[in-house]
Amino acid sequence: MSTEHVLDHRTGGHVGRRIRESANKVPEVTVYFWIIKVLTTGMGETASDFLAHLLGPIPAVGLGGLAFAASLVLQFSVRRYVAWVYWTAIVMVSVFGTMAADILHVGLGVPYALSTPLFLVALAAVFALWYASERTLSIHTIRTRRRECFYWAAVLATFALGTAAGDLSASAGLGYLGSVVLFAVAICVPALAHRFGALGAVTAFWTAYVITRPLGASLADWMAVPGRRGGLDWGLGPVTLSWTVAIVAFVTFLAVSRRDAERIA
Template sequence: MKGSTVSFASQAVSKVPEVTIGFWVIKVAATTLGETGGDWVSMSLNLGYLVGSAIFLVLFIGLVSAQVKAAEFHRFLYWATIVATTTLGTTLADFADRSLGVGYPGGTTVVVALLIGSLAIWYRSEGTVSVESIVTAKAEWFYWITILFSQTLGTALGDWVAGEDRGGLGIGYEYGAMLFGAGLIVVAALYFWTRVSRTALFWAAFILTRPLGATLGDFLDKPVAQGGLHVSRLYASALLLAFIVACIVLIPQRSIRSEPAA
């Protein structure tokens, strides 16, 4: 039975794209859109964090379900699902930090626990958390739930580092983006010049790109008095969306396993 499972996994087609430079460019843009888009719905439209989270949760479940049911990799579906996780992650983190009154440190701690729990359960169930193993519906759900928690953590972490209220460290959005960018450079150096687990480095980079996007998004739409550029959240979101669509069209992408393994 075990041998047949391994044989199936080796021949199944993954619906996760290869992790290339283009992948990370789109990922950072998507996380920035998640910040501006999530804030536009919850703040600019005055719907609040709870209602905003409910709206994005419905989109998240619908898109993940479509992704799981798909027979092959579809680039627009995949990245639409990523954007859904970033917007939901934004409103969930803001709801925890602000509406629940636990502050940035408390919200970050809660989401760290959820992310570790998700990875631990996934590993216990599947024996790996590598993106190269995502060839079953069960593994896909683990993947997307873990991504959601990583996006939520990124928002909470970015707000904690850059914000001045609610227990924030107050280093500002520009310096926050530089800090997380430096963290990504360290991860890249470890990837190219060490033998550190590629799976661990992938998740480290995936988590760090979220607070980078969060601080960039806040830098775009926050008032000048708070260190931002005060760009309309709607306009910023529209520009980011156009950029993402252009990247998806122009940057070659294929699934990790585009052909059955020998």
């Protein structure tokens, strides 16, 4: 019997009602979660570049920041996980997180070799504060406003870190396709380590979560950039649109089927 059920028995059902009222605000981790996560990382990468070319860097960042803030306000306003609300916020984090990493490199001249460890330190600081406050980093317990704040701070840091790491590998001579192979192999490491008991579930999850960012971004860049840069030259706009359509299709499926929603007895 779970702790929640024990407490529910002892208090005549009051705890049970509080648990139902405080449903987890993030989806269950399924294969759909990882597919959409990779799609959002790639779409965010090409959408950020597309908007910067179309509107200019400063207007694009301003627009991205407003959309990011609005999506988080909406996410915090709902009381449970809602597929389209949650994944809209993830898309906006992806776009804005890419812009944040690009601003440091393009706008301020910070090399990827420096920004990557800086974002790593920022992510470690978020995790340290989160754990010191809540004694857990599990995404299965995002039931309070404070934990949700920590969660989204960590998500934003992982996107910025992953963007910088992906650009670092691409500029270091691997190219976009080489980076896809690198990160595809890398993401198998935490999965296998957890499978054979060498890595805890929470650590494995967040490690894989970080790696999905450069994996998806490198794949989308490879599809979009010209052949002279080692890509397929499909263009930023078409790649952004096609990946967006795929995201909408998967999120619509989950919204209808609720296969990734928490099931509370």
